[in-house]
Amino acid sequence: MLTFRQLEAFYWAAKLGNFTRAAQRMKVTQSAVSLRIGELEQILGVELFHRGRRNPVMTHRGEEMLKFAEQILRLGTEAQERVSRAELVPDFLRIGFAEVISYTWLSKFVETVRQKYPKTSFFLEEALVEEVFASLKRGSIDLALVADIPAGQDVHAVPLGSVEFAFMASPLLGVPKRRCKPSDLRKWPIITLSNKSIIFAMINDWFGQGGAQAGSSYTCKSIHVAGVLARRGLGVALLPVRLYAQDIRRKTLSVIAVDPPLPALKFAALSSISNLDPFIREVANLAALASDFEK
Structure with missing residues (x-):
């Protein structure tokens, strides 16, 4: 039996x-990892990895x-x-999030988690999506609420x-x-965020689809500042349309119809695959609730 x-x-x-790397993660020897995988393959009657290469590659069965x-x-x-250690809920939860979340449902999310886990303290960090994701990869935060990252990360x-x-x-x-x-919009200054931001990438991708490049630009670090500069006519x-609905109604800002159309930006609660703690996955589900x- 496995x-x-x-x-x-x-x-x-x-x-x-x-x-x-598996041995280092499990704090055992490499030979112990090889032995256990070999035992599993023997029980299943199939090969799980192609051997003979520098790094093993999984088979279809693997x-x-x-x-x-x-x-x-x-x-x-x-x-x-x-069941065995139900009382062991982390004392501290580290969450990074994108700016647009802080203006919308962040407080509702924090309140929901606090009601369920009243003894857990929070470290909340707002930053650009790429900065939050980098913090997650380093292990300095437990959960990232950001624009969805492509597969393979x-x-x-x-x-x-x-x-x-x-x-x-x-x-x-x-x-x-x-x-x-x-080609039309490049005639006006573009207000953008850092060149490592999702906003910058979306703008560049859109101009690239039309075979053009953005003209002169202002670079800032927050959506709020970008909105202030746009409102001043700079x-x-x-x-995000939702955050500026009042400006649109008051006609202090106008939505520019564009071709090609812009895709909606998908968001996700991200946790590291190396973190199997069900508490973090449960908090991610609470974020979804x-x-x-728009869903």
Whole structure:
């Protein structure tokens, strides 16, 4: 019969890419990892890895088995936490989040978590999406509430919904009301965020689709500042429509119709795949419940 030790060795070897890293993660020898995986293969009667390369590569059967191993290990960890050591809830929860969340449902989320885990303290950090994601990769935060990161980034993602963004400008700027192409919009200054930000990437991608580049620009670190500059007529900014609905109604900002259209920005609660703590996954699910983004 297969054991948790065998499944754990296989899981970490698959996720971390080689037996050495798996051994370091499990605090055992590499030979112990190899032995446990070999035992698992013997029990299953199939090869889980292609050997003979510098880093082992999973077979088709290995990829199939990984899904089951992850589920079994997660259930085992959850059972241990909830039944054997249910009282061991972390004293401290570190959460990083994107600016748009702080203006929408962050307080509702924090209140929900605090009601369920009243003894847990919070460290809350607002930053650019890329900065929050980097903190997650370093292990300096437990959960990241940010724009969804593409697959292959070694994270577990719980969808939070999407946010509509639009190019906006003050009517004083004189941007025409007709649908604008990238070649049209490059005539006005573009207000953007850091060149490592999702907003910067969205703007560049949009101009690139039209074979153009943005003209002159102002760079700032927050959506709020970008909105202030746009409201003053200093340029065109890419802003979340929901947060600037009042400006649109008051006509202090106008939405610029564009071609090609801009995609909505998807958000997710991200945790590291190396963190199997069910508490973090449960908090991520609470974030999904608290989120009022479009779903």
